Amino acid sequence: MELTGNWFAESVTPDWAVMLRLRSVLFSGSTAYQKVEVLDSSVFGRSLVLDGKTQSTESDEFIYHESLVHPAMMCHPDPKSVFIGGGGEGGTLREALAHRSVESVTMIDLDREVVELCRTHLPNHHQGSFDDPRLTLLHQEARAFLESPGDGFDVVILDLVDPLEEGTAYLLYTDEFYRIAKARMNPGGVLVTQSGPAGLSTHQECFTCIYHTLSHVFTHTAAAQVHIPAFQTLWGFTIASDGPLLQTQGDELEAAIARRINKELRHYDAETHRGMFALPKYLRQGMAEETRINRDDAPVFMV
């Protein structure tokens, strides 16, 4: 391959880097909270990069957002009110709004500027979802919001930046936070969180700890693993509820998807569901061996 040209470089680990050829740099700057870039690479199209880490890309965000939203939504029999934490690109919002049952979405993304940059530069991500009248969009601390009294939610979707040592998002992955979220969930409510890398050598960074922490807070949990090309590795998602999870499969799930979601999905269906939740042996072993509970005063961080 030809090296000459413009590149975006990102580390997967300190000894493993990825380089993507750049078509253009649409934005590069800093907000009050983080370093933000909107890039366009030949391989993945437009992407949002926060503090040097790719959040989602035009070409494969559908895998991420469908995997985050739909399994959790389908676990709930009739989700009317949805809470989204993070998700500034609008892709999570777009998928949640595709559910016919949804009457209201409360989305909190701390960083107003990021959301505005996404609205401007990532139209293929949000596809106009920010204009939906069912949306209430807030820019404040998600944890403080959930701690305050207010209406309950049927589904809580956490689409947050990774729990890095230098930020504050790690406080949205702890036992204490999950209890706060649970207190604002309606009976039978379902929570789902992106849970970090779940690959062979990376799942012990935070995935198994997040899973174990949720298992400690909720009666039922289920984990999935999906390959997100732009993340260079498998990615983990965890669903948690005090109600029963994942009741439907196969044809029954196909029928429910067709009935409840108002558009053609590109990634998620019953067979994709089966694949996502059938975890490889090394990952099940890692989950079984995990003993850490993620707590405010002893948090795990991603490397």
Added chain:
Amino acid sequence: MELTGNWFAESVTPDWAVMLRLRSVLFSGSTAYQKVEVLDSSVFGRSLVLDGKTQSTESDEFIYHESLVHPAMMCHPDPKSVFIGGGGEGGTLREALAHRSVESVTMIDLDREVVELCRTHLPNHHQGSFDDPRLTLLHQEARAFLESPGDGFDVVILDLVDPLEEGTAYLLYTDEFYRIAKARMNPGGVLVTQSGPAGLSTHQECFTCIYHTLSHVFTHTAAAQVHIPAFQTLWGFTIASDGPLLQTQGDELEAAIARRINKELRHYDAETHRGMFALPKYLRQGMAEETRINRDDAPVFMV
């Protein structure tokens, strides 16, 4: 991450490169057939690199080799004679020999020097399997060998370099070749081939064509997709047979694995099997839409 230091760079596509920090270069040279390197990277340990492309690495070769060998072997009720094409590292051989039923393995790797380099530098790959008395190791053209008269095989395992334009391996992925291989297979015989990248943007390079070609030659086919970290993407495997495939699942498969394989596996079990063969929607669509038959005079090549 710190850039200073020694790196191995590999292209995933012309616009997508991966860099791995090098611990050492154990061998770098050329044989009569190809450029060969044996490297040791901090992330993946020792690896074999042919013509600049990583073939397998110490840390994740178990995923590749277990995924290639065991589903195919388990599809056969009692595999006694195995043919391996390629597989110079010895990992495919190692997994095949773990089946108690196996009485003989004929392995053909054209490049004697590569095999010798692997025996010397990759002990954790082959784990002594080259010394097994059931092995007949040959260094000649696999296609010519299979075309010649000889004993039949119960399972044919094709662990070949990718079908690149600059090499000759592409002639081991064609309709004509598969008919040659089939003619040397015993009744009920099973063939499996590594089938190239099967990721979101890469599965149409050769995976769907290989799958479709095998479907054209054999009565039954089944495809799997596995994430191999060192390959930076999902990887495809295709099983083909004129007999029925994949009869067992779940507990029955677990029991058969325990009975038939003489060691603890690290990746493959019944749930891993379920995940591997439950393909995501985009991949099933790509397979359904594929119309190419890979032929000697009109071959597909990997980019």
Added chain:
Amino acid sequence: MELTGNWFAESVTPDWAVMLRLRSVLFSGSTAYQKVEVLDSSVFGRSLVLDGKTQSTESDEFIYHESLVHPAMMCHPDPKSVFIGGGGEGGTLREALAHRSVESVTMIDLDREVVELCRTHLPNHHQGSFDDPRLTLLHQEARAFLESPGDGFDVVILDLVDPLEEGTAYLLYTDEFYRIAKARMNPGGVLVTQSGPAGLSTHQECFTCIYHTLSHVFTHTAAAQVHIPAFQTLWGFTIASDGPLLQTQGDELEAAIARRINKELRHYDAETHRGMFALPKYLRQGMAEETRINRDDAPVFMV
């Protein structure tokens, strides 16, 4: 150093690359003649990149342009008419116009779009020189122009892209071309050309051949070597004339510079002049051993 981020990569040789952190990509596209980028790097500021090769940068273009223009101009006792071939950034023009004696400059840069991009994006390069009433700016073939009848020039300055195999600029470095240029020069006229890399391992690519070819066409030649940081190596310049060269040095040269140039220079003065023209032993040896004459039908190319 931190790898994460956006980079511009350029090859010095096929085995030697340079990476510069990008602040922004101001333009990236193609004209009728070449691939063009205007980049802004943290190290060198704004730069023009043609076909992947850096032409000049905001932070060090003064070294290049002063070294190209002033020694040649000072070799002529009273340069009134100047011809510039290439030089789209406007830096060569700026330096030529700083000579009080200059009454007219004819500048030919084939690629109108490049000149317009430079006028827009590289104000610190041209500093308004394109607006000088003494300038006639043309967009056509320099060689055809010089072959046509017309007024003579006192100084001919060739600020061309390197003689690469894929372009046509190599026809502006040949014996035949230099004879054409000479025919349009006034008596005592001086020609100068940028002459490619003149470093330890690179001076034989084209520098010594250009020098030798000019020595074949003109009575007197003189070569200089200057370190241009953004070129990652020493760079060569060759002056040629049928009249005597480089008459003045030291205090006399200082006085002439002060009298003839209407601004403070940043790089060129009498001591810099002495250093530029005192070539290291390996370079003088390379020049002495050179036997090639660069001809239209047997041109040298830069690697």
Added chain:
Amino acid sequence: MELTGNWFAESVTPDWAVMLRLRSVLFSGSTAYQKVEVLDSSVFGRSLVLDGKTQSTESDEFIYHESLVHPAMMCHPDPKSVFIGGGGEGGTLREALAHRSVESVTMIDLDREVVELCRTHLPNHHQGSFDDPRLTLLHQEARAFLESPGDGFDVVILDLVDPLEEGTAYLLYTDEFYRIAKARMNPGGVLVTQSGPAGLSTHQECFTCIYHTLSHVFTHTAAAQVHIPAFQTLWGFTIASDGPLLQTQGDELEAAIARRINKELRHYDAETHRGMFALPKYLRQGMAEETRINRDDAPVFMV
């Protein structure tokens, strides 16, 4: 250029990296004092890399070592006793021993293991000079050695690693150290030190400070600038003495070189000398404006 392959990456500044294709890694490890690598790159051949920074390479070390040693030696009328600080590769030693007048060389390189690695892996650097009976090789602190009573030296050559914050070499570039060295120099003695990068944007890191400090300690100083390709920039050298410096030039210098040095030099001669010491305007300005004295308790560091 082709990216695929093995590379050595080195930072010039935090935003400027160089990548060199590796042929092999001859040694990679750590001594008691530093990280050490002996590499072989296609561009520069074998090189010594300490703490990630290239010290010298097979292909261009002659420029560095001739520039460091000969101008200083030629400033002394009859150098008999030489002190070398650092210089583990043996190239400085080799050049000093080429002077017919030299009767003894005392070389101190703290890191015995580095010297042994160089003797083993860099034969083209030292060319057997470590076997010269005039050599006394010590492995101890150079500063402590010079502070102890002992015979005086005619020429002191400091070929030390750069003054980095993380090491201790910075204490060999201070006012205090230079006074210690001076106390061990014979009347008319000459000191020379490599003085770090002297390029357009790098000369203020440490070069001008070292120059100014030496000017503060010694009556006479002279600075030179040489392009070392493997250092990616111009490099500074400073000579200092209480006696007169640089008496000879031109033919007289040529004759002295021929008389006093017992081999053909590749870089240094009278014209190279003239070029090295004719510094460009920006560098002379930087030297003139420098006010810092480098002291033990307020040292400068290279970035």
